[in-house]
Amino acid sequence: MTVPQGLVSFPGVAQVLGASITLGHGISPSTAQLRFAPQPGFATEVGTLTFTWNGFEVRLPDCKVDRGNLVRNESGEVWQVSLVDRRWKWRFGHVSGRYNVRRSDATVQGTDGGSDELVVDTERTPQQLAEIYLEAMGETAFDVSPLPNDARPPVDHDYDNPAQALGELCDHLGCRVVLRLDNSVALVPVGVGGELPAAFLLEDGPSFDLPEKPDRVAVVCGPSDFQVDFPLEAVGLDAEVLSDGSSGETIKPIEQLSYRPAEGWAQVDVPNFFNLGTGETGEQAKRMQELAAKSVFRYYRIRLPVNVPGYDGAPDGRIAKLEQVLPLFEEQVSTARENGARTSLPAAVFGVWHPGLDEHANTQATLVPPAEGGEENEAKSPFYTRGFTIDAARGLVIFDEPVYANAIPDGAKVAFDAAKLVLRAKCQVRDAESLAVTRHVRERSTGNHHGTGCLVLKRDELTVTHVPQYDPSSYAGDPVDGKDPRQVTSITTNLAEINEECDRAIDRALASFERPAPRQVRAAGIVPVELDGAISSVSYQVGAAGATTTVTRNSEPAGLALGYRERRAAETSRRAAARRASLTLLPGVEDLVRRAVAGGRRAR
Template sequence: MSSVPYGSFRYPGIEGVVSARYTRSLGIQPGVATVTIAPLQPDDKPIARYGDMEWSYGRIRHVMKDCAVDDISQSTSGPTLWTVYILDGRWKWQMGEISGEYNYKREGSGDIEFRSRKNCRELAKLLVEAMGYTDAKMYDIDLMPDNRYTHVKWDVDIPAVKLQELCNKLGFKIAYQFDGSLSIVEPGVGEALPDNGTLVSPQYSVDAVPQPRSYIFTAAPTQWEVDIPLRPVGMDIDNMVRSIQNLSYRVYPKDLMVKGYEWTATQPQSIVIPSENSTGRKYTKEQHEHVKSLAKSTLFRWYKVDLEKFASAKWSEANGFDGLPGLKNDEERKVGDNTGKDKDEDAETEFSLVNLEQILPLIPTLVRERETSLFDKKLETPEVIRAYVWGKYYKGSGGSVNTSHNVECLSLLSNPSSDPENNEALKYNRGFSVDETTGIVKLSDPAWINASSVRTKVKEVPDIVAFDSEEEKDEKIKILPAMLWIRCTINFRHKDSMRYWRHLVSRDGDRYSPAPPMFILRDDIEAGYYRKVPAGAGPQPKPDEEAQYKPTNNNTEDLTWDNIKHVEDVANYYLDQKEKEFAINTPATASYASFVDVRLDGAINQVSFSITAGRESTCVVSRNTEHDLEQLSYQEKVKVAEDAAWARELIRFQARQSRRKQRDKR
């Protein structure tokens, strides 16, 4: 009868092993081998601080390189024994550094800066190389998607911690193998429990993980490219911004913009303001100078969002708010009370625009710049399409805008050439700035209309002041405020809670679960809409197949373009990963009367070796569960790493605050 082999353990400087036990689990925290030995004698070779740990049983031999002794303790009762705690090679993962920022958005844009673009597999490669894995044979990151992009910002961070964060976001885990190699694995996917003839006691059960009622992918605030009408405003003597007809220094009909402005070809030479306000009260000399300065710097230069006109304008006709696509989507309405239940009461006001803050700050770029594919590596960085001002205004001698375009012909549907994308003459071609937080557009030069060009259109004249008759109105007015719009991008916020409107994609979970929905937030993915007015009649060119933005319903005659399919493709990927975390699986743990040669993967979560002198050695393997209750679970280890990262950020913040205070004192 052949003798039963016993397992053995070796480590430089360790002799007289009484027992040894080691558990290898998923994650970045090092596994700990607990080795009990007889005390070393003065003449014995000391235990090495670093070395290779070897576990063997018969023909099975595993050598784990670059391990480290963490602690040595001595028993206080019974026979004097030493316990040596040895960390596997992952102790090195708690060190190192990586810095960089990738997949960040261009300023004022929703598109990724081309030079910073790296897909998730490329990000993972940067991280594993920073962890010391320079040989591609020693790591397997093929499961990481090469068509997903997520924003990361690393600043002297630990590479392994950031790799775990990336894996958690994508629904993967990290496996450390006996040979020191690293693998990215998918939870629940892997080998079955091994059956090598030494299986002693398999144990199976059903792991019914508590689930939410539904999963809801939540994108960044939805963006709409719109044309917002502007109204003329000015700064009053009390430093309040008011409509031009409500300014205290407004002029009278007899002087209306005739004595007040003397024109050159492009702008007023001077502005003459009456020496008394609209109520007849005389200004002091200082007040008069101040009023003249205010008028010169703001009249016909400052135009503000006309909320009332914008709220009533139709999306289908003029890029207005009424009928914004995607706003009244049933799925989006579910986010109202965060329960996943429909919120139908007060349905009309749920989507109403009643105050300017609901669309501020204005986003000074356009959605349409993102028609190009995010994944075409041959593309140079697309030029950012900035917001612009357009409409009807005097361009100086020979300018045609005022004579060839009246208000009635500015309908984008009835006259496609009146869309500024198809008619450059409509764009304001001088400098301007946008106060994104107040909705005020500040022009570098005054913009106005020569009233003579609309002499027969007195109904178009804004009610700046009162007139006794239409005839007097027609006679007195020489110039008018420009008729302007700003084409920009907005988000929309609910009128009461001021929460941002976001595109949601939901998926059923456990319909009987009392738990609320689980929300998966991705603030770097946003839905976007814009209207594309054809430049002329006839068939329109089809968009690039790889383009992110396409006509709604894939109909090139549809004026609304969006990227909903792209957003929902991304959403379904993350919903798939989240479902796998909560999938019902069959956990199993098996004990073996020998060591077994098994790798960690998405299903094999833990492997333990145990040796006791003079007894048979054992091995325990767990599938879709963890058997070693003395160790933290995978979820607990992740939480510890997150807390450590948070504490590290807190220390950095406190250090910055301390330095700032020191500078302030100096």
């Protein structure tokens, strides 16, 4: 009986002596090794590598010559050339777009039940995202239907590589990218797929592929968002002498300013402060008046102590130093509908202040949180609706005009006093010692006890939010024994929904460590076998000893230089390096960005 001969062909090669390739999962190309007799004029760069045997054929179009060398041994001279399959093209191309943009309450801007359509629809299912990426990769034949379609992963692409984006999407959803023998692309769930071939078997037996399994898996979410009613204290600018002897300015509570009138601020000349500096030289008095006009009753700073409701890094959520909540955000966690879209409310200032109406009454007698549903534009509303700026880096609210309270509302004239104000804004909290930002962490044991560290799955798009309701009866109290006296009656949070998403991510991670019945077979000849979620590699080899096909299921070949996890790590590292290169700022730009962030911007 004549044994069928395995053949290999590649354009421009006259006499192929042998070839091999191991096809695997992922976005990186597999590499073929082609050996052929020396010949003049070999100039092919891209072509179809074809394996044939006994009527079976495996065609790999658009393989690219990567590198080669001439080998001399006792058998003579042989060219050895490396080819990469057509996934080499996936290193190129770009995709841009921002999808599944999350509101501050961690829901997606898009459609809510069909009746809540927004002006800008950013919602895309995982299968829709995959189609966007594959089309940007130049693919026309693909199957994304096996991809789980419930999640809504936020993505923000700015000329990113689409294959890298597709690989990350599949990682999040427990799937792999495979290139099929019909030249199409499929996205397949890990561990789900066909059986090993049963014909022409030379070897058949169990294998093992023991993954490096950690003791614990944790999902680390993005920085947690906290809405806080920050009490404000009136501060002002004072002159100081810097270490180099030059003049500078410092910020102090107004009761500690060097130019505070002996009798207090009640009868000062607001807004000009011309009656300051009595008894001082002309230049000194002018300097005092300038500093006061610029800052007194216009600068208000977050007053410590303050508790951050929902923060569990300290007793009662207490903040020890201002740096823990800086920089501030110019929005709240709470949202509202505006022009058909749900958006974050702007940061708001409210409290006891004198609105400047004909009567001398303040906006309210006692500091209490505004009533639910109260309008900011109501007459004598506690909300301050005139111009102000939030200096996010320093925790300051800077008003366009002096804001003060009338200390004697029923008096004949206004007695100036610091307003009792509150800034309602979003913040993120940093640890008092390390200044590491607070993130929600969902952790689970894998059952191993090898003393390993924790496998961390970063999911910055998952944000736990906290919106408190304060008890009005304790709202106006002054700090007692260094503690914020205000009590919180309830906190609205999305923690349960975030934990559900974290659990799904942990489930997928744990599933990736399982190797159900790993097995490997080697068959005579060239047997076309499709890669899928279970069939993880197919090797074809043709040489003087004949042709063989080796297939692994739920494992990888022992001699593989880089396993799938190592390949993905290398791909991710390359993408991170490319991102760092693209974010390098030009000379001078970095300083402009830093100044813009520090300066704050006009509040709405």
